Each structure stands twice: as C-alpha cells, then as structure tokens.
Amino acid sequence: MLGHVALSTILILPFLIAVVSGLLCKCDICANNTCETDGYCFASSTRNKSGIIHHDYRCLDKHISYPLENPVLCHSAKTLNDTFVIECCKGKDMCNEKLNPRLAVRREHKERPWLMPNGSLGTLEIAMLIACPIGMLCLAFMLGVSFWSQHKKKLLAHPRYPCERGEDAADQPILGPSPPSLTDMIRDNQVTTSGSGSGLPLLVQRSIARQIQLVETIGKGRFGEVWRGRWRGENVAVKIFSSREERSWFREAEIYQTVMLRHDNILGFIAADNKDNGTWTQLWLITDYHANGSLFDFLNRSTIDVHGLIKMALSIATGLAHLHMEIVGTQGKPAIAHRDLKSKNILVRSNGTCAIGDLGLAVRHDIATDTVDIPLNNRVGTKRYMAPEVLEESMNMSHFDAFKRGDVYAFGLILWEMGRRCNVGGLYDEYQLPFYDCVPSDPTIDEMRKVVCLDQIRPAIPNRWHACKELYLVLKIMQECWYPVATARPTALRIKKTIASIKLSDGNQTNPYEDVISQ
Structure with a gap:
C-alpha cells in the first residue's frame, strides 16, 4: 500500500510543480538572464537606422495577453516588415531561447529582366510599356461604367431602397434594428x-x-x-x-x-x-475622436475662465491619479506612469473636461517583483517637460515612484500653460510653451539642463494671478509640482483632492465639479 502511495506521489509531483511555478523565459535584461511569467515568452528582432539587428528576449504577462489564447501583441506583419518582428511561445520553459524572428530582406536593387544587354530599353519594349497600361485603364473604365449602370438600375427598381442616402448610409442596414454603436x-x-x-x-x-x-x-x-x-x-x-x-x-x-x-x-x-x-x-x-483637439490646440485658439480652468485641471489630475493607481484584485490594474505628459498629449472633450492620451512611452510597475517594465523602443520624452532629475540623469530607473514624480513635474507646467490663458476680468496672456523665453523652439538636453537644473529657472508668474483667489491656489499647486527635490512633490491623488477642494469666489457651497471628482 505504501509503495502505491509513493509511486503516485512521484508521478504527480511534476504536475504539482508545473501548477505552482510559472513559465520561465529567457530575459536579456533580468538577473540570471531569466524571468517568470503566467503568460507567454517572446523574442523580437529589430533593425536600427544603421542596419544593425538587435535581438531581445522577455516575458509577456497574462494580464496584458489579450485575448489570452491569441494575444494581439504577438501579431506582427512578418512578410514585409524589415524593421521589427516578434514571436511568442508558451510550450515549455525557456522556449523563446531558440526563437529567431526573421526580418524581411531589404531589396535595394531588383533585377530588371526587360532591359537589353546594355541596360537600355528597346523600341518594342518602350511601346509595350506605354500601350499596355493605357489599354488596361480604358478596359477597366468601360467595365466599371457598365457595372455601375446595371447596379444603379437594380437599386432604383428595388422598392425597399430609398432614392437618396446620406453620407454614411452605406454603413447602415436597410431593414432591422440599428447596429450597436x-x-x-x-x-x-x-x-x-x-x-x-x-x-x-x-x-x-x-x-x-x-x-x-x-x-x-x-x-x-x-x-x-x-x-x-x-x-x-x-x-x-x-x-x-x-x-x-x-x-x-x-x-x-x-x-x-x-x-x-x-x-x-x-x-x-x-x-x-x-x-x-x-x-x-x-x-x-x-x-x-474629440473635435476640440489637443489641449495645446485648444489653448492656442481659445481662452478659458476660472471655472473652466479648475474643471480641466481636475479632470487631468483625476486621469493621472487613475493611471498612477494600482488596483489590487483578480482583475487588478498595475500602476502606470506616462513619461511624456504635455499639452499636446491631452485631448479636450466636448464637456470641457480632458482625457490623457499617447501612452507609447508609459511604464508599468510589477508589484510582484517590484520592477519597472520599461518599453523596448528608443524614444525619449519631450525635453521641454523633463523633470530636473531626468535632465541630470540622476533618477533611479529601478524605482517606480520616480517615474510618477516626473509626471507630476510635467503636470505643473501644464497648469502654467492653462493659467496664462485664463481670462479674469478681461485680462489674459497669449499662449506660450513653458520656458519659451529661455530656450529655442526645439531645445537640446544641455540647454534644458542649464535652465532647469543649474539656473533653477521656472516659468514666470504674472502678478495678476495673486489677486485671484482660485488662480493663486492653482499657483501654489504648480509650484509644489516644480520642486527640484522630487520626493517633495505631491502625488497625483493629493493634487486631485486639493483642486477638488477649491471653492469658487461666487460663494457656491456645493462643488460644481462633482461629476469629475466621482470618476
């Protein structure tokens, strides 16, 4: 009897280990060159502008493998792509070690068999090259006209088809209920x-x-x-x-x-x-789609009042707080930092609130391993909005909170952009980008480092902001966001609550931004 038990234990033990442990993958940026995931392993190949090919090996976690059985992130157009391809696997541990995604071969010079031995075209070849396309175009045009005339007769003869249809009527059903939006x-x-x-x-x-x-x-x-x-x-x-x-x-x-x-x-x-x-x-x-465009476009063509400023600022802070927030649970959300927050990456909705976009540089915090998932691409954020620690290259890249503090610094500059366009008693300033008077239109890292870190310059504050209670409170928030010491800056959640507590000078006891606060 004991022998049967021991034998059963030996047979079941590998399966128990497989259930308990995750999938091991080759990882070129991890300790011991391995990472563990509940999703897929992947390998990617990238050709840079110099033609050099790099290979990367990483993990693709379950919570971003959507749909789980066939993740969209594992799809890459391999047949024609000569810059970046990716392959995923999950059959066994270290399965991506042998993956070698192949880039399409660049064909700079193709063979041209129609040329004569000396490389020139003959008379017959020239005549065929001219005549064939013209003949095919004429044939296609005549067939198209004939087909359309027959099709139009059928449409007009059919009693259920209207004679005229609107711009997008071709997308709408003729009979039955309307399709879902x-x-x-x-x-x-x-x-x-x-x-x-x-x-x-x-x-x-x-x-x-x-x-x-x-x-x-x-x-x-x-x-x-x-x-x-x-x-x-x-x-x-x-x-x-x-x-x-x-x-x-x-x-x-x-x-x-x-x-x-x-x-x-x-x-x-x-x-x-x-x-x-x-x-x-x-x-x-x-x-x-948002017809108002980006906050940058909106502020260039329009001014805002104090109510509009508070509403926009609160909506941006609310979106940033949600992005930064980690939601724990079976269907939890990792904390995310934007890394390229600026007025051009914020959209203005029709109700006067804003939505944060362009997440191509975002990083995620893996709470299980306390690591930062940094994107593979080589892009950097916008230099004008970079925090002092980023410009000085003193930021701890392995500490996720450092990325969130960089977002808060950029949010302070966005508040300044909105404050300039705030119309108080008919007074407002023309739109300008932060540091417009200190650096050129496309500043370098060194130019921004000198202004922000060495000279410790921040955007100028008009005196009239001190006379308006609401603008003064917003001013205090933006100055806290600009602190050169990153750890002294408030969190996005703290900023959201502070803006939500601002009382308007018309004596309203009820907060007019409850719809934003509740989001």
Missing part, C-alpha cells in the same frame, strides 16, 4: 469581461479597422499621422504609425490592453490593427 459595444464588452481589458475583442477590432474610411488628416508627429475616420456614422481618431515606429505602436497597443485602464479622463481605446496593402504595412491605433 462603438460606445455600446465597448460597454457590453466591459460587462461581459468584468471590466478586464480596454477596447474590444481582437476579431472585432480587426473587423472595425477594415471598415473605417479615412476622411482628413488632423495631426502629425514623429510617429506618423493622426486622421479623422468614419465608422457607421461615428467619428474615430486613427493614429497611423510609420513602419520604423512599430515598437511605439506595439507598446501603446500593449498599454491600452491593460486590465481596468478604461476611464473617462484617459483617451478611449477602440482597436489596434496592422493593414498590409501589398507594398507596405500600415500600423493603426484607433481611439475616440
């Missing part, structure tokens, strides 16, 4: 998944991405372009990354898939997809 689809997904994840299931994301029509360009940046798109009559924002920015696209999509990230004061994520048109790969990130 994006808001409804996202809300339903949050309910059915207990709030886990941000955005929609992978297959739905890809379905929506392929139905979007791009309308107009609304912004450009170092990553690529932002377009206004239309999907079933709804406006969406489409951020299209250039192929060399695939790491930034990958990272931002990864952060947006974080459990319980969705919040009214964080830009709403809808979908991420890569679209291959046969020549190059487009990397799409689809989010909510």
Whole structure:
C-alpha cells in the first residue's frame, strides 16, 4: 500500500510543480538572464537606422495577453516588415531561447529582366510599356461604367431602397434594428469581461479597422499621422504609425490592453490593427475622436475662465491619479506612469473636461517583483517637460515612484500653460510653451539642463494671478509640482483632492465639479 502511495506521489509531483511555478523565459535584461511569467515568452528582432539587428528576449504577462489564447501583441506583419518582428511561445520553459524572428530582406536593387544587354530599353519594349497600361485603364473604365449602370438600375427598381442616402448610409442596414454603436459595444464588452481589458475583442477590432474610411488628416508627429475616420456614422481618431515606429505602436497597443485602464479622463481605446496593402504595412491605433483637439490646440485658439480652468485641471489630475493607481484584485490594474505628459498629449472633450492620451512611452510597475517594465523602443520624452532629475540623469530607473514624480513635474507646467490663458476680468496672456523665453523652439538636453537644473529657472508668474483667489491656489499647486527635490512633490491623488477642494469666489457651497471628482 505504501509503495502505491509513493509511486503516485512521484508521478504527480511534476504536475504539482508545473501548477505552482510559472513559465520561465529567457530575459536579456533580468538577473540570471531569466524571468517568470503566467503568460507567454517572446523574442523580437529589430533593425536600427544603421542596419544593425538587435535581438531581445522577455516575458509577456497574462494580464496584458489579450485575448489570452491569441494575444494581439504577438501579431506582427512578418512578410514585409524589415524593421521589427516578434514571436511568442508558451510550450515549455525557456522556449523563446531558440526563437529567431526573421526580418524581411531589404531589396535595394531588383533585377530588371526587360532591359537589353546594355541596360537600355528597346523600341518594342518602350511601346509595350506605354500601350499596355493605357489599354488596361480604358478596359477597366468601360467595365466599371457598365457595372455601375446595371447596379444603379437594380437599386432604383428595388422598392425597399430609398432614392437618396446620406453620407454614411452605406454603413447602415436597410431593414432591422440599428447596429450597436462603438460606445455600446465597448460597454457590453466591459460587462461581459468584468471590466478586464480596454477596447474590444481582437476579431472585432480587426473587423472595425477594415471598415473605417479615412476622411482628413488632423495631426502629425514623429510617429506618423493622426486622421479623422468614419465608422457607421461615428467619428474615430486613427493614429497611423510609420513602419520604423512599430515598437511605439506595439507598446501603446500593449498599454491600452491593460486590465481596468478604461476611464473617462484617459483617451478611449477602440482597436489596434496592422493593414498590409501589398507594398507596405500600415500600423493603426484607433481611439475616440474629440473635435476640440489637443489641449495645446485648444489653448492656442481659445481662452478659458476660472471655472473652466479648475474643471480641466481636475479632470487631468483625476486621469493621472487613475493611471498612477494600482488596483489590487483578480482583475487588478498595475500602476502606470506616462513619461511624456504635455499639452499636446491631452485631448479636450466636448464637456470641457480632458482625457490623457499617447501612452507609447508609459511604464508599468510589477508589484510582484517590484520592477519597472520599461518599453523596448528608443524614444525619449519631450525635453521641454523633463523633470530636473531626468535632465541630470540622476533618477533611479529601478524605482517606480520616480517615474510618477516626473509626471507630476510635467503636470505643473501644464497648469502654467492653462493659467496664462485664463481670462479674469478681461485680462489674459497669449499662449506660450513653458520656458519659451529661455530656450529655442526645439531645445537640446544641455540647454534644458542649464535652465532647469543649474539656473533653477521656472516659468514666470504674472502678478495678476495673486489677486485671484482660485488662480493663486492653482499657483501654489504648480509650484509644489516644480520642486527640484522630487520626493517633495505631491502625488497625483493629493493634487486631485486639493483642486477638488477649491471653492469658487461666487460663494457656491456645493462643488460644481462633482461629476469629475466621482470618476
């Protein structure tokens, strides 16, 4: 009997160990060159501008593997991508050790068999090159006209089709109930998944991405372009990354898939997809569209009153507090720091509140190992908004709170930008970026270090701010955010509560920003 028990124990023991322990992966930035995860191992290959290829080996945790059985982050257009590819595995420990994602071969010079031996085209070849495209275009045009005329006759003859249809009518059903809106689809997904994840299931994301029509360009940046798109009559924002920015696209999509990230004061994520048109790969990130644009654009063309200033400042602080907050639980959320907070990365909603966007440089705190998940891409934050410790390179990169304090410093500069455009008694200033009078339009790290760290200069405060009680209280908050000693700066949650406690000079005893505070 004891022999049977011992034998059973020996047989079951490996399975118990497998259940208790996680998946071990090769990790090129970890102690002992290994990391442990409950999700996937991955390997990636990157070719930099000099043509040098780097290989990275890391862990992809379960809480960011969405959907769990086939994570969107493990999808990469490998056939045509010559800058960044990724492969995931989970079959056994150290399975990524043998992965070798292959980049597409760059073809600078292709063979041209139609050339004559001396490299020039003959008369016949030139004639064919000219005549063939023209003939094909004419044939395609005639077929198109014929097809359209027949199709139009059928539409007009059908009694259920109206004669005229609106701009987005092609996206709407002819009969039956109206399709769900994006808001409804996202809300339903949050309910059915207990709030886990941000955005929609992978297959739905890809379905929506392929139905979007791009309308107009609304912004450009170092990553690529932002377009206004239309999907079933709804406006969406489409951020299209250039192929060399695939790491930034990958990272931002990864952060947006974080459990319980969705919040009214964080830009709403809808979908991420890569679209291959046969020549190059487009990397799409689809989010909510806000007609007012960024806070930078809004302040350039408009002034705000004291009520508007407090409401905007409180909404930004609320979004930042949610980002920084760790939510413990089965469907918990890790603490996240933005690292590139500025007025151009904050969107103004139609109700006068704001939403924080552009999470491509964000870092997450792993509470289990007390480590910081730093993105693989080589981008750095905006120099003008960098905290003193970042400029001096004295920040402890292994301490997550240091990243949050950098966000708080940048938030203080954003308060100053809004304060300049606050109209009090008809007095306000023209819009300017922080340190506009100290550094050029595109300052270097050394120029910013001299101003912020050596000279310890901070943006100038107009005297009239001291005469307005609300502006003076906001001034005190921004000066606390600017402290050169990072540990002396308040937390985002403390800032949120302080702004929420500001009483307006009209004698209101009830706080008019309860809708923002409750978020």
